[in-house]
Each structure stands twice: as structure tokens, then as C-alpha cells.
Amino acid sequence: MWRIVPTAPTTLLLLEATESSYQLPDKGMLGPQAIFDPAMLDTPRLDDAFRAQQGEHETKVLVKRRGRLAAITYPFNPLDAVGWHGDLCAVRINWRDIRPLMSHRYHLPPSAHTTFVAKNFVVCTFCPRPIESDPGALKVPFFHNNDDYDEILFYHRGEFFSRDNIHPGMMTVHPCGFTHGPHPKAFATGAKGARTETDEVAVMIDTRYPVEMAKLPDGVEFTGYVDSWKKKPEAVAG
Ligand SMILES: [Fe+2]
Numbered sequence: 676m677w678r679i680v681p682t683a684p685t686t687l688l689l690l691e692a693t694e695s696s697y698q699l700p701d702k703g704m705l706g707p708q709a710i711f712d713p714a715m716l717d718t719p720r721l722d723d724a725f726r727a728q729q730g731e732h733e734t735k736v737l738v739k740r741r742g743r744l745a746a747i748t749y750p751f752n753p754l755d756a757v758g759w760h761g762d763l764c765a766v767r768i769n770w771r772d773i774r775p776l777m778s779h780r781y782h783l784p785p786s787a788h789t790t791f792v793a794k795n796f797v798v799c800t801f802c803p804r805p806i807e808s809d810p811g812a813l814k815v816p817f818f819h820n821n822d823d824y825d826e827i828l829f830y831h832r833g834e835f836f837s838r839d840n841i842h843p844g845m846m847t848v849h850p851c852g853f854t855h856g857p858h859p860k861a862f863a864t865g866a867k868g869a870r871t872e873t874d875e876v877a878v879m880i881d882t883r884y885p886v887e888m889a890k891l892p893d894g895v896e897f898t899g900y901v902d903s904w905k906k907k908p909e910a911v912a913g
Contacts, residue, residue: 695794717767729755775804782813796882805872815865818856824881825850833874837861840903
């Protein structure tokens, strides 16, 4: 059971690991402290705020099952733990505690920035980092075909190094099945080697489940985004 009590208006993206659970990626030969140290994972505290909500007042708990919500009403607040033991718990990581991987000669694939994995999706976090400095190194994402995953990117802040026409707060969905690469202007900037670092902060969700688009309110979708891919890369032309 969990409850979020924000102290200010908050916009959240909720990703449920259905039929699965959130796991940390295998860090391989980098070791378990790579990317972020597990010690930086923040866990809930049984503090004064937690205790203040307890009491003999009617409390409704929503249970999601088979895609539907059912309500269980308790005559008291069941969030009444006085202690806990184990490692199954909510965790929180701040992107500032992530130490991104990079190489001056080898362009790392997005999977090198994996934060969490579940059975059918992966969450990657792109943090500010130097761009490859070797003259022969690839400095933009490679062209690729996402056959298995729909790609969702949320842009939190900074200038995103592989895309144009993107601003903080925007989200893009690239459905699987078509070849793509860096945006034309981003490709040209990368090819010139004009930038030595990227200040982007973005979160990517690659999902094996196809993304179902809800009907969006008017003005939410940037309908010109699809056309922003049409321009020829200047660096190739010149
Ligand atoms: Fe992609």
C-alpha cells in the first residue's frame, strides 16, 4: 500500500510494471556502484508525517486488478507500520545522483543510461555529460530501427542533443517499426563537433507494449513535430 502526499501541485508520470517489478540493470564489469550507487536510492521513512496520518478514521484503499480499480474501505488507516524489514520497498533516485557513463572515443548506446528495467520496458535517464572528443568518434545517436520497442522520451530540461523542436516539458512517442536517427539540425551540429557537452536531462521509456494514445485535448499535441524530420541534414549537403 502506498500514498503520495505532495505539498505543491505536482505533475507525475506513472509507469506500472504490470506482471513484473522494477529491477536495477545488470552493470556487468562496471560493477554494482556504476551509474548510481544503490546507496543513493532514497527509501521511505517512518517519520512524523507518516505517523500523523494514522488513526481510527475511515480510509479507502484502491486495489488495481485485471485493469480495474476496486475499493476496500477500512475503519482505520491501514498505513500503520511501526517498522519494516526487507528490500521490497519504494525507492527514489534524483537524476543529480546519476554519474553518466561516457567514452571520448566510443558513442555509448542509450542502454548504457539504463536506470530501471522491468519485464516489458526499460527506463533510461540522460544526464548532462561530455560529448565524445575524438575526431573519429560518432557524436550523435546512430541511425537505427526500433523493431521491438515503442520509444517514449520526456524532456525535463536543457537542450536535447539528438532532437530539434523539442523543449522542456515535451514528450515524444516514436512507435516501433521505422528507421530513424538524429534530427537534421542535431545531426549537423554533431557532425561539426560544435558542442563539447550536453546539458540535457531526459527520461526515456522503451516499451514492448505498444503505446495506446488517448484522445488529447486541443492544443496539447504539437502536430508539426512529424514534419520536423523532413529537412535534409546540412552537414551532408555541405
Ligand atoms: Fe530510437
